Amino acid sequence: MDKHTPITITLAQRDEAVTITRWVYDTLHNAVLLGQIPPGRALTIRELAGLLEVSPMPVREALRQLSAEGALEIQGNRRVMVPRMTAMKFNELVEARITLESHAAERALPYIDKDCLQRLTAIDAEIDEAEANSDPENVTRLNQAFHRTIYTAHPHQVTQPLIESLWLQLGPFMRLSAESLDEYYQIDRHQEALAAIEKHDPLALQMAIAADIRDGCAFAKIPSKLQQLLN
Amino acid sequence: MDKHTPITITLAQRDEAVTITRWVYDTLHNAVLLGQIPPGRALTIRELAGLLEVSPMPVREALRQLSAEGALEIQGNRRVMVPRMTAMKFNELVEARITLESHAAERALPYIDKDCLQRLTAIDAEIDEAEANSDPENVTRLNQAFHRTIYTAHPHQVTQPLIESLWLQLGPFMRLSAESLDEYYQIDRHQEALAAIEKHDPLALQMAIAADIRDGCAFAKIPSKLQQLLN
DNA sequence: GGATTTAAAATGTGATCACAATTTTGTGAT
DNA sequence: ATCACAAAATTGTGATCACATTTTAAATCC
Numbered sequence: 001m002d003k004h005t006p007i008t009i010t011l012a013q014r015d016e017a018v019t020i021t022r023w024v025y026d027t028l029h030n031a032v033l034l035g036q037i038p039p040g041r042a043l044t045i046r047e048l049a050g051l052l053e054v055s056p057m058p059v060r061e062a063l064r065q066l067s068a069e070g071a072l073e074i075q076g077n078r079r080v081m082v083p084r085m086t087a088m089k090f091n092e093l094v095e096a097r098i099t100l101e102s103h104a105a106e107r108a109l110p111y112i113d114k115d116c117l118q119r120l121t122a123i124d125a126e127i128d129e130a131e132a133n134s135d136p137e138n139v140t141r142l143n144q145a146f147h148r149t150i151y152t153a154h155p156h157q158v159t160q161p162l163i164e165s166l167w168l169q170l171g172p173f174m175r176l177s178a179e180s181l182d183e184y185y186q187i188d189r190h191q192e193a194l195a196a197i198e199k200h201d202p203l204a205l206q207m208a209i210a211a212d213i214r215d216g217c218a219f220a221k222i223p224s225k226l227q228q229l230l231n
Numbered sequence: 232m233d234k235h236t237p238i239t240i241t242l243a244q245r246d247e248a249v250t251i252t253r254w255v256y257d258t259l260h261n262a263v264l265l266g267q268i269p270p271g272r273a274l275t276i277r278e279l280a281g282l283l284e285v286s287p288m289p290v291r292e293a294l295r296q297l298s299a300e301g302a303l304e305i306q307g308n309r310r311v312m313v314p315r316m317t318a319m320k321f322n323e324l325v326e327a328r329i330t331l332e333s334h335a336a337e338r339a340l341p342y343i344d345k346d347c348l349q350r351l352t353a354i355d356a357e358i359d360e361a362e363a364n365s366d367p368e369n370v371t372r373l374n375q376a377f378h379r380t381i382y383t384a385h386p387h388q389v390t391q392p393l394i395e396s397l398w399l400q401l402g403p404f405m406r407l408s409a410e411s412l413d414e415y416y417q418i419d420r421h422q423e424a425l426a427a428i429e430k431h432d433p434l435a436l437q438m439a440i441a442a443d444i445r446d447g448c449a450f451a452k453i454p455s456k457l458q459q460l461l462n
Numbered sequence: 463g464g465a466t467t468t469a470a471a472a473t474g475t476g477a478t479c480a481c482a483a484t485t486t487t488g489t490g491a492t
Numbered sequence: 493a494t495c496a497c498a499a500a501a502t503t504g505t506g507a508t509c510a511c512a513t514t515t516t517a518a519a520t521c522c
């Protein structure tokens with residue numbers, strides 16, 4: 001899988017009045033999150049430039065940014081790829097998510113007002129709809145929006161970029177989660193979170209967030225899924 | 232302070248067989264960490280290129296990487312600077328450090344062997360020496376090395392890049408800490424940490440790390456220092 | 463004098479090019 | 493077939509250039 005594996009990337013919407021570099025970044029960011037680029041697959045500047053029909057320069061910049069964010073990895077001698085996963089690393093990423101996101105949720109709780117709560121409820125409804133339609137990509141996207149809305153309620157938030165980095169590192173492997181979610185009864189952790197917010201109960205909110213993250217990554221406990229993770 | 236404030240950057244050691252981009256990155260990374268670039272000061276590619284006597288290209292790449300790491304901030308319309316600090320943000324950064332580094336320390340503890348412990352003791356001795364010599368820059372550097380040595384003992388570490396990002400964001404303001412450290416009696420938190428490691432006591436280690444971070448940032452509680460922070 | 467407009471200088475973005483280092487391919491021997 | 497090795501193609505790095513946008517300055521007006 002070092003080369004020649006064809007990759008298909010869904011192009012981000014080309015907003016006018018935005019730099020090409022930014023557009024390339026958004027496109028690749030999404031591709032990584034959706035697992036459209038196989039881990040270990042060598043990425044070259046010129047190949048991506050051709051694929052996206054832009055000059056190599058914006059690709060170069062986007063690749064460096066994504067590498068700094070942990071979405072990509074620069075091999076020993078300047079070759080870039082989506083990092084390969086290991087069982088240990090996956091576990092560490094999940095534990096880091098729980099710690100960091102519990103912290104972010106607790107800090108943000110005092111700032112979640114009625115309006116914010118209403119937006120959260122709306123997102124949760126959309127998630128239910130996407131789940132009913134078996135639309136895993138939107139479930140993932142909306143789930144992230146749910147969490148992001150909570151954390152960024154804090155006006156002096158500093159952990160969101162770190163959390164996004166963890167999401168990026170887990171992203172390529174979460175499609176395995178989406179495939180097996182419905183196979184298991186899942187308690188609605190978002191409802192628990194919303195209830196905790198209404199009661200202004202920091203501990204209950206942390207517990208709900210932690211449980212939600214654990215549920216979302218539970219697929220890694222299934223041997224067959226774990227194997228796919230590492231392939 | 233938008234422009235024309237002259238800045239002096241100590242150049243990193245120019246290791247042969249390393250890319251220019253990497254050297255520029257190291258140089259600017261250090262400059263930010265040591266507070267050599269005033270927050271809010273506009274940085275231009277060409278100015279830095281002239282200062283470091285390289286072409287604009289490597290500077291461009293380094294700036295983008297540093298921005299992705301939170302060391303620099305890209306203003307509304309493409310102007311880059313060291314982010315300005317606020318009291319609230321400073322507090323959030325410190326709390327994030329405590330949460331994340333406590334977590335990292337606890338995770339790493341089982342992997343800290345005799346050899347690692349010995350290295351930690353050696354670093355601690357160096358810190359005492361640097362403190363005796365009133366060498367704040369080395370105190371800062373060695374203190375980071377102490378923490379990094381603990382966290383990276385874990386072979387599947389994933390939080391170190393996130394921690395480094397927080398260090399970078401606090402870096403420009405830690406010189407204010409170094410100036411006022413000796414004014415207050417300080418309990419040696421590193422000794423507490425070493426003791427906790429020897430006893431394999433996770434909670435005690437977390438407490439020592441948290442206290443160490445708090446002590447190091449306590450200067451922000453002094454009104455006059457806080458004012459300097461925000462200038 | 464101080465605010466507003468206008469001209470000049472500087473800047474980021476993106477494209478193209480040269481080159482050394484790396485990777486891949488092609489060739490021949492075992 | 494498998495491996496070793498040399499030739500060819502590809503790649504990342506870094507430099508330079510053009511241009512639209514922004515910033516800075518000078519000039520004008522109240």
